[in-house]
Amino acid sequence: MSPQRPLRADAARNRARIMATAHEQITEHGAGVSMERIAAASGVAVGTLYKHFPNKTDLVNAVIAASFAPVADDAEDSLRRAGQGAPAMEELTGFLTRLMDTVAHNQAVKAAAHALNTDHAVHPAMRDLEARVTSALGQLLRAAQAQGELRTDCTVDDLYLVLSTFPTDQAPAARVRWLALVLTGLIAR
Template structure:
């Protein structure tokens, strides 16, 4: 079994800059943005970019996986606030609102991933991220149900089904209305 050495500090910084620039460039220009443009935007040499990401498919998959990490962090923070006394339904709705906005802004990245067949679900970080999100949101849902705010028959699979229909390509007002209509059907009252 081989063990991987941890990345040096400059390599960690370069990787973070590449991921940030890739997200920005793909969002602005779509999947046709070149690796050279991403390298220039990140301030690294093209060789450095290719050392971290051998091809654009790997880079786009890593960008999508990084976005999911942020979602997992947010879900866990909502759960922590709920455990500390914040109403679970308030945290759940705030999470959904932020997720809608994030999904809308990441729409171009997801389109690029789809076009490039970048299987972000196979990215090594994705399995643990999905587990983290599911665990945090399942507990948040259960707490909101215990507090009498969320209907008792709503589960994590229902949430994922709901999110699969999120109108990410619609303007903010339409997304807000979509969530308001869904919440009307989800609340226990």
């Protein structure tokens, strides 16, 4: 197999424009948005879109992975702050709050969040991102447990269950209240 050649400058610009537009369209309308609509909004021909992304699944997976990368960064940043002395439970709560708000406003991240820890996360980039989030959350969870703030029987799977039930269709105040109620059940007594 020969190494992949870098894209020409115009092809790279087209790909970047397609990704940006697809991100906007999927964020706003969800993964059901048509390839034709994305191509038109990108200002490229449908054939150009298919040249970069042979099928819609490839495009949606690329957008979802790109949209979810900041979530993995946030999980690792939360873990880093906890390692520097910030209370781990505060960092965990902050991460979940930010993720819930992001999921409420971004259909691409919502799709990624719902794919976590399931067979749906098959795209290699999503597997890597999921591994980063799982590792950071696991370490953050263990730190909160060691600090006596989180139930000792709480697992990363429990956090994914919380994540999968985010009330993203609710108003911000209702989402905050929901998370406070749910976290009450996870706090060590």
